[in-house]
Amino acid sequence: MAKNQSTSLDRKKMMADPILVTTIVVLIAFLTLFILYPLAILLVDSFVGDTGPTLSVFQRVLAMPSFETAITNTLTVGFLVGILATLIGLLFAYVEEYVELKSKFMKGLFSVVSILPVVSPPFVLSLSVIMLFGKSGIITRYLLGIYDNNVYGFWGIALVQVLTFFPVCYMMFRGLLKNIDPSLEEAARDMGASRWKVFTSVTLPLILPGMGNAFLVTFIESIADFANPMIIGGSYDTLATSIYLQITGAYDKQGASAMSVVLLSITLIMFILQKYVLEAKSTATLTGKASRARQPIDDRSVRVPLTILCGIIALFVTLMYICVPLGGLFKTWGYDFHLTTKWFQQVFTMHHGFEAFGDSFLLSFISAPITALLSMIISYLVVKRNFKAKPFIEFVSMLAMAVPGTVLGVGYIRGFSGGVFHTGFLQGLYGTSAILVIVFIVRSLPTGTRSGISALRQIDKSIEESAYDMGANSYEVFTTVTLPLIKDSFLSGLVTSFVRSITAISAVILLVTPSTLMITVQINEFAEKGAYGVACAFATILIAITYTAVALMNVAIKHFGTSAKIQAQSEEE
Amino acid sequence: MAKEKKGLRLEHVSKIYQDPKTGKDFYAVHDANLEIAPGEFVTLLGPSGCGKTTILRMIAGFESPNEGQIYLGGEPINELTPNKRDTAMVFQSYALLPHYNIFDNVAYGLKLRKMPKDEIQRKVTNILKMVGLEGMEDRMTNQLSGGQQQRVALARALVIEPGVLLFDEPLSNLDAKLRVDMRTEIRRIQQEAGITAVYVTHDQSEAMAISDRIIVMKKGLVDQVADPHTIYYQPVDEFVADFIGEANFLRGKLDAREGDEGTVSFEGHKIPVSGVSKHSAGDDVSLVLRPESARVADEGVLRCKVTLSRFMGHYQNYQVMVGDTLIKIQDFNPKNHKIYEVGDEAWVAFNRDDLHVL
Structure with missing residues (x-):
């Protein structure tokens, strides 16, 4: 009996914070739908045949010598x-x-x-x-x-x-x-x-x-x-x-x-x-x-x-x-070492370079801030809050780290091409750019969350408690205290997730449709064809973009970062 | 200063934690019943792990009690989240927001309350003056000394004019001399603001210096609640006597009793005592004797042998043996006193009313 009062009070206090509750519910839904569900559907697909549970699919696959x-x-x-x-x-x-x-x-x-x-x-x-x-x-x-x-x-x-x-x-x-x-x-x-x-x-x-x-x-x-x-x-x-x-x-x-x-x-x-x-x-x-x-x-x-x-x-x-x-600069690698810009020109004239870079850039640009914010929210909940679903959120967002992109890609194909559980629900998602954005988010979430968690662990719990005590609700605590204090981690999460997304291929190659051009998929295509000149030209531009992003991030952290201040604070204690 | 001083009442409040090693539940706080009057300065005192901080955090709302109800200004507050409670806490680590300057730190709570800018400006300026930090508004927190950070933390809590002010060992990170200055300062400001305050510490001299009343806690239980004078001279048990200041315990048997008077046999001596009305003849009793109330002398009550004699400056520190019992004695201002050396035979002298019977 005694235990119950404290539990129910804790629950009541949490329910008094609608923003917190909504956030948790949305997170659980997102993680379940886009990480757990696609993996679960793989299990279902491979164990359940037309006539019920079966091992025949596995037997068939395992019998393949290849x-x-x-x-x-x-x-x-x-x-x-x-x-x-x-x-x-x-x-x-x-x-x-x-x-x-x-x-x-x-x-x-x-x-x-x-x-x-x-x-x-x-x-x-x-x-x-x-x-x-x-x-x-x-x-x-x-x-x-x-x-x-x-x-x-x-x-x-x-x-x-x-x-x-x-x-x-x-x-x-x-x-x-x-x-x-x-x-x-x-x-x-x-x-x-x-x-x-x-x-x-x-x-x-x-x-x-x-x-x-x-x-x-x-x-x-x-x-x-x-x-x-x-x-x-x-x-x-x-x-x-x-x-x-x-x-x-x-x-x-x-x-x-x-x-x-x-x-x-x-x-x-x-x-x-x-x-x-x-x-x-x-x-x-x-x-x-x-x-x-x-x-x-x-x-x-x-x-x-x-x-x-x-x-x-x-x-x-x-x-x-x-x-x-x-x-990307030699005429023919291995035979003709005259310098040329023809490969770089071809990227844009023949191979839809602008579209490819545009699409990749845009989708990564959309997913990066979402990922960064999401991972900071998850880190905040995991490190600073106590609630029943916490272990679930922590485990699933880390689990994504162990899921190979290819597996995730297959899971998405099986899970979303006919809608959720083949019911047609969310069917519109499949084959759109939105699903690529979601894949980008899921793939970068673990790294961002991990860096967010370690950044937050360094911050004395009482700093947030003091804000809470002064009258701030969860949302105000997060935006006025937590986020500013882990700005560095947020910025690096932003850029890391951008870089990871724009260079991602394994899941993307399975989900991309002809209407969307992704740089990495293009590079892969040309490399497989042996067209190394074009592939290299694509890759060079890609590296230039990502390097610029990282350089910008370092400048931003240097000028707007808070880590220096916090460091001094914690050393004094 | 405060809008309204609020009283605080804890009724049968308990908190159960799980021991991380054994997995067993235990009471961190067990059936605490406390009544704190509006404007009163009360200290929760006890060794670490006694539950004092848990009580404070339950009042602030960071922990939920397993049993019982907490009332602030007569209203039950169990279900309120910390941000909805009319409390403000000064944290042990100060917990200043490192990305804000002093002004913004102090103004934080007022901004959350959507107060007009000029009013915030006025209030923050006033409160910074009160804690002696005027003109430091633009400094960052890491440019301040520990004592100054402490003042900012105090100002930040005071400025929102809470019904009750909570202190969680606020001075434990300061050096000894500053600690003494700050506690005087905290007491002055609390009086000036006329605010109810609950203060947690494990430092008994801090508790004595600052409080109207002291709540001594031991293993989750409230042991004694009283003003500093009573706590010191009439402790309820050996734990309180030993925790507050130093104490000798003369453990003996009550031989005879007549009304409030009696004699206690101790190490072959008969000691006449008063205040034994609650005991009967034959009881085991313990007599509390403070080291500064006793003297080593050529004649006295107990025959003793000196085993340690050391000059400490403002007092001569003795340890003497009476039979098998070691007694600590502090002889203050020893300049013109006779000094006994180790091995000397002497007497322990004290007045009858310096003994407190447990």
Whole structure:
């Protein structure tokens, strides 16, 4: 009995806040309809036949030898890429945090490596690898004299994915290593341990859960990746490409649903492992700030080889990105290196460049502020409020992170082409630009929410309570206190979601209709046809747009951001 | 200053929490019954985890009581959200809005009430003058010292003229000297504004200095409610006696009683006492003796041996053994007193009315 009064009072207090209640209801409806429902329909589709529940769809799909190969391929690539990207990411983070970088040039390279993957479309590196190592690749053909090098397949995918994903690991490790108190390592050193011994007996055990975390994150990214296997995979099919071909080539929507369920199960297991086992562990061991700055290692025998290794990798990555604009400027890659603007002209004269950029830009531009606002609202509710549906909202918005774009795309086709539950409800949505905007929102929501949550956790709860106490309702608290305090996170969420949307392909390619032109879909088309000049010209312009967006964001944060002020405030306490 | 001083009443208020480790429910606050008069300054005092902050947060509306009802100005407020309650809280961490300057911080509550601009201007200027921050309107909060931030927090709460002002350990982030200044200041401002105030602290000297009445809490229960003088000299139990100031407990047996008078046998001594009417002969009793009420002397009531003698400046600090009981004694202004050294045999002297019988 006693418990009930407090619960019912809490409920009454919440109900007295109609804006809050409406927001929660709308959020739950949105998350259910656009994340849970499409995934649920995949399950229904693959388990329920005309005559009731059946396993026949699965039996049919699993009996396909090509599907079995695809599973093996996907997992093999995932493991290899996960391990390599983790190790290279760790190397970079270690060098940045522990080793004295002597030259400005090296520091520049490091920041290039950390920013490039953020601004570039996911498949750009595939283009570069083909142009560098393919049949007419500069390195293979001209430097090494190999005329029939085949980059398509396993090694091509692996190389591209490692280079695409290791910067993410690098950023993760940088955060972890920064939080290790240097005195732990100094204590070990003081007791007579060599540098190597310190690394293996102190540093490594501390970041071991973090390594597992980085591995799983990369693994999920790798097996969910659609664009790279599509362009550089050749006949080496992965799950994501198989699903795509099953639906666009074989028109087997049921089969594709079953395949999607398989892919989704793998990513979900990894995601749950990552989120609930490793993420908690990797932060639990390292709490709080380091007590003081670390004395960087200036030992030549450590510094020189590590710096050189990082330098080579970073230079290589940079070179690959430089290839893209060059590819758009040469007459015929690999044969005729005269400069020309014809590819860039063709983008706009022959290939509807204006429409493609216009559409992509507009849709991303619409979805970005919605995503940013939505993720801030979710973060606010998750961190600062208490209500029954909170775990649901938190879980589902994070769940989207584990859903490969291809799976989401198939889910949307199955879920909305005939309306919700094939009733015709919301049928008008399918085939419109609106559904693309929704996909963009769903795909960017987890990253935005995650950054919003971590930003909000840093803000003392009593600041919002004080506003509440002064007489502000939930809406007023959110707009006058919360949002201004996480302006930085909001701005970066805005731009990240814009960049992610304008470079997205995996779900989009399944949902786009001929009337809408998307840049990424165009690039993919030209790359598959082998028209690298046009593809590169498209990609270059795309990178220019995204880079400008990120640059604008940094300027905006510098001038309007609040983080500096809050920092000073919290340090004083 | 306040529109209307409001009284506060808690009737059978309880709050149940779940222990995160064991998963068991426990009472953070158990059956609290309190009556706070309009304009009164009342302090909730107790060690951490005693439920004092929970009571405050229930009054503010951040927590909902599991049982009981809270009345503000005679109206039940259980169902009101914090923003609808006529309360204003001064937070431990000040909780100033870091993206606003001082003026906007103080004006925040008035703006929410859609008050005309010139009135806001006038009120904020007045209140900043009252807390001694005039001319600082344009500063950002991080340009202020801890004490100044505290004043802004206080001004922000005062300016909306709440029925009751709530303080959640507001001075705990300040250094010792500033703390003493600020508590005097808070008391002055509360008197000047004539506002009802509920103040939470674990610092007993703060509670003594600032309050009309003190509510001592222990493990979710209200232990004693009284004015500072009564709390200090007539504590209801050893917990209150020990928590407020320092205390020696002479635990013995009541030998004989006649009316209010009696004798207590303690470590082989017979101590004559008063105020034992509620006890009967043969009862175990505890006598509270404050260290500053006792002296070490050549003659007195209890035979003792000095085990510690240390000069502290404004007093000589002694520890003496009476039988197996250790007694702390503070001999103030010891300049012209006889100083006993460790190992000396002496007597503990005190007046009969300095003993309080529990």
